Amino acid sequence: MLNKLFHIRDQVAVVTGGGTGLGKHMAEALAASGCHVAICSRKVxxxxxxxxNIQKQYNIHAKGYQCFVQNEESVRQVITEVINDFGKIDILINNSGTTWGAAVEDMPLEAWQKVIDVNITGTFLMSKEAGKHMIKQQYGKIINIGSVAGLKAESPEILNATGYSVSKAAIHHFTKELARKWAKHNIHVNAIAPGFFHTKMTDxxxxxxxxxxxxxxxxxxIGDTDSLKALVLFFASPASNYVTGQIVAIDGGSSL
Incomplete structure (x- = not known):
């Protein structure tokens, strides 16, 4: 029974920012469960x-693509290529993100805009284009990667990246909006809000x-990736078929 609940074998997932960091761990978790994986980011x-690596290790189909998630034409092209290569998209993980550390009074406008464009606009564009396909097939699982920084205002001594924090708060509400609007299409939309994990961004x-x-x-x-992988599999699988529009913090309680 439990195996059926977490069964995603032969499904197809798109993971943005999946070449390194938390995205890579999530792609590995999906592949280990028999899911075929398309990985995209600007660093192809x-x-x-x-x-x-995951194709060899787990005997699934995997392919890497270059994508600039803040660019609509780039996103359209990648989604089209993935569908041509894999035949469908069942799961989308919106993980691509960037940050800029600075006090608000010192933050350049171009830095703010870059964070907003990648984190918010990128999530919107990927969801929009993959969502069109999911609406046609009347099924989909979308997992947005938010942050504990989008759940509370952190002290500047710990994190001074207001653009990042605001963008993640927007991701959380976008998740609820999309979940409400696309529930009728059998598309589940949830978000994960990680606390501090060891990544290039947080090192x-x-x-x-x-x-x-x-x-x-x-x-x-500090966060361990096994807990993250488990939560990703829950949201990607039938185990979460009665869950949508939720933001789950995986943070050791730091958001309490």
Missing amino acids: ENCRQTAE YTLRQKGDEIKKRNPLGK
Whole structure:
């Protein structure tokens, strides 16, 4: 019974920003469960390398694509290519993101705009184009990657990246909007709000403030990727068929 609940074998997932970091871990989790995986980001070599590795390791079909998620034509092209190569899209993980650390009074407009364009517009465009296909097939699972930074206002001593935090709060509400609008199409839309994990984006902060961050965390630790993988599989599989529009923090209790 449990195997059926988490069964995603031979489904097709698109993972943005899946060549490195948390996206790579999520792509691996899907592949390990027998799901075919299309990985896309602006750095195509990372995507191709990760796709090659998981294809060999898990005997599934995987392919890497270059995509600039903030560019509508680029997104359209990638979604078209994925459908041509794989035949369908069952799961979309909107993971691509960027940040900019600066006090609000010092943040350049172009830095703010870059964060908004990648994090919010990119999620919108990928959801829109993949969603058209999901609406036709009357099925889909969309998983947006938000952040605990979008659930609460963090102290500037720990995180001073207002553009990033605001963009993730927007992702959380976009998740609810999309879930409400597309429920009639049997499309489930949920979000994961990670706390601090070891990634390229967080490495500098964790090197400088890791001890303080762990001290403030109720469980006293930094995130582990096994917990993230488990939550991704829940949202991607039939186990979550009565769940939509939810934002689940995976943060050791830091958002409490």
